Amino acid sequence: MARQGPKNAFQIVDYKTKQPLWKYQTSPINEFNWFGKILCMERCEKEALSGFQGLLLWNGATRQLLPSPPTVSRLEVLGYSVNAPQNTLAYVQERVGNPELVVWDYRAKRVLWQTRLPKERGFPEWSPDGKWLVGVEDDYEESEDLPLLVVYDQNGKLRYETPRTSGISRWSPDSKQLAINVVEVDKLGKALNAGLEIHRFGDE
Numbered sequence: 001m002a003r004q005g006p007k008n009a010f011q012i013v014d015y016k017t018k019q020p021l022w023k024y025q026t027s028p029i030n031e032f033n034w035f036g037k038i039l040c041m042e043r044c045e046k047e048a049l050s051g052f053q054g055l056l057l058w059n060g061a062t063r064q065l066l067p068s069p070p071t072v073s074r075l076e077v078l079g080y081s082v083n084a085p086q087n088t089l090a091y092v093q094e095r096v097g098n099p100e101l102v103v104w105d106y107r108a109k110r111v112l113w114q115t116r117l118p119k120e121r122g123f124p125e126w127s128p129d130g131k132w133l134v135g136v137e138d139d140y141e142e143s144e145d146l147p148l149l150v151v152y153d154q155n156g157k158l159r160y161e162t163p164r165t166s167g168i169s170r171w172s173p174d175s176k177q178l179a180i181n182v183v184e185v186d187k188l189g190k191a192l193n194a195g196l197e198i199h200r201f202g203d204e
Contacts, residue, residue, distance in 0.1 A: 010041065012058070022063050027053055035082035037061045040089065042077060055080065057089065057106055069104035070111065079123035083130040086154065088112060090124040090133055101135065103156065113156035129175040130154065132201050149180060151201065160199065176200060 010029050012022040030044035037060040043053040055077065057066035069089055078099060080091035087107040092099050101124065102114040124135045133152040149169055151160040168181040178201060183194045 012039070012060070012063075022058065024056075024058075024065070026056070033080075034060075036084040038066070038082045038084055040080055040082055042080075055089075055091065057082070066106045067109045069102065069106070079135075081124045081126050081133075083126040083133075083154075086130040088126075088130070088154075090126065092124060092135070101152075103133075115156060125169075127171045127175040127178075127201070128173060131175060132159075132171075132178075134169055134171075134178070151178070159201070162197075 010024050010026055011020045013020050027043045030042045032039060032041040034040075039058040039060060041056040041058070043056060055069055057068065058064070059066055069091065078092040078094065080089060082089050087105055089104045089106055090101065091104070092101050098116045100114055100116055103112045104110075105112050124133055126133055131154050133154070135150050135152070136148070149162045150158060153159050162180055162182060170179045171177070172179075178199045180197045180199065181194065182197050
């Protein structure tokens with residue numbers, strides 16, 4: 001169990017014994033998510049309990065912090081996903097101009113690839129085998145438009161971009177198929193029909 005302790009001491013607690021397994025004195029944690037045995041934490045400013053300060057990675061197997069990725073100070077991270085089999089973290093961060101998608105190898109302590117995005121692409125999600133990265137593309141200047149869904153390979157090549165979707169997708173356990181909820185819209189952006197499409201990626 002992960003929790004924010006007194007005086008901003010973030011703690012990992014054994015649920016059965018109620019004893020801390022790990023404690024880290026840091027600025028407040030705004031959000032955190034488990035990805036297998038890797039815990040990703042988003043730090044914020046102490047005074048306002050908001051304002052992005054950076055990402056922390058903790059290995060539940062070794063109970064140690066992993067190298068933190070390079071992020072732009074005080075700019076929001078729009079989404080992140082850990083690829084444990086490949087020891088990588090994908091995250092989208094705000095930049096002056098367009099947001100940026102970054103893939104960070106936390107073992108080698110280096111950025112594997114990064115790209116500026118023509119639109120807002122948040123909520124990246126790795127396939128179970130870590131070979132494919134899904135992101136949702138949205139354009140907030142055209143709020144009536146439904147988002148698009150894009151798929152990158154592990155080397156950063158854009159391999160697929162759907163028609164307009166609801167932004168919902170699910171990988172099969174073997175990572176060979178991706179189910180996508182696709183929505184047809186009219187010229188005004190109004191949803192007409194919705195359907196489920198299955199796309200194969202594992203054999204490519």
